[in-house]
Amino acid sequence: MKSLKLHRWNISVKEALDIQNKLSKCVIQQKLDKPVKVLAGCDVAFEKNSYLACAGIVLMSFPELDLIDEKVIFSTIKFPYIQGFLSFRETPALLEIFKTIKAKIDLIFVDGYGIAHPRKFGIASHLGLILDLPTIGCGKTYLIGEYDEPKVDAGDYSWLFYKDEIVGAVVRTKTKVKPIFVSVGHKICLNDAIEFTLKCCKGYRIPEPIRMAHIIVNRNLKEKKLKSVAGK
DNA sequence: GCGACAG
DNA sequence: ATCTTGTCGC
Numbered sequence: 001m002k003s004l005k006l007h008r009w010n011i012s013v014k015e016a017l018d019i020q021n022k023l024s025k026c027v028i029q030q031k032l033d034k035p036v037k038v039l040a041g042c043d044v045a046f047e048k049n050s051y052l053a054c055a056g057i058v059l060m061s062f063p064e065l066d067l068i069d070e071k072v073i074f075s076t077i078k079f080p081y082i083q084g085f086l087s088f089r090e091t092p093a094l095l096e097i098f099k100t101i102k103a104k105i106d107l108i109f110v111d112g113y114g115i116a117h118p119r120k121f122g123i124a125s126h127l128g129l130i131l132d133l134p135t136i137g138c139g140k141t142y143l144i145g146e147y148d149e150p151k152v153d154a155g156d157y158s159w160l161f162y163k164d165e166i167v168g169a170v171v172r173t174k175t176k177v178k179p180i181f182v183s184v185g186h187k188i189c190l191n192d193a194i195e196f197t198l199k200c201c202k203g204y205r206i207p208e209p210i211r212m213a214h215i216i217v218n219r220n221l222k223e224k225k226l227k228s229v230a231g232k
Numbered sequence: 233g234c235g236a237c238a239g
Numbered sequence: 240a241t242c243t244t245g246t247c248g249c
Contacts, residue, residue, distance in 0.1 A: 045241095081239065084237080090239070111239070122238070140238080
């Protein structure tokens with residue numbers, strides 16, 4: 001699939017900051033304009049003291065959530081992990097895979113935040129803008145903002161505020177289990193993001209597309225380690 | 233200066 | 240993210 005080359009990746013943190021401030025203005029919040037048939041979930045796993053990483057993408061049908069396809073790729077990560085700059089570390093590897101996928105994707109689930117970000121440009125927004133596709137950011141731990149603890153039942157949620165603005169929602173995807181942080185990535189509105197997130201949770205805290213992607217990248221990275229120990 | 237801080 | 244086993248609770 002096509003992807004826009006909005007900037008280089010071999011850059012400094014300052015340049016990355018400028019890019020975020022500039023591109024955040026291009027993010028679009030809107031109701032999904034097309035029916036969703038194909039979902040994608042992506043994730044990246046890293047080897048401990050190394051630059052080796054395994055990026056993976058899973059495609060699923062909606063609303064059935066049947067697995068359509070899965071793909072992983074090993075890559076060398078150069079950008080360090082710095083709070084607020086996660087996308088510059090993980091996006092290049094993910095793009096390598098998206099570029100090889102020919103199927104038409106309607107919506108992408110990203111592990112991390114969208115516009116609920118210090119500069120309104122988390123990895124979900126960044127990836128969505130580059131691929132020009134709707135994306136939802138699903139964070140597992142707190143990053144920014146203020147919120148009230150949502151009620152205990154699956155489906156309950158509360159708004160996430162940042163600078164007097166609603167930037168996301170704290171969603172209880174499973175009864176009596178810690179909620180996740182949902183925010184708009186690109187080309188979707190918060191209500192749709194919450195709705196799709198809930199419809200994609202099948203008994204687990206994490207939406208299936210992301211949960212599956214997480215499983216395959218970890219499995220592949222583990223297998224790669226075993227092979228390197230066994231011989232070559 | 234101190235605390236907070238996606239994966 | 241990654242390092243790691245068993246264990247308490249629904």
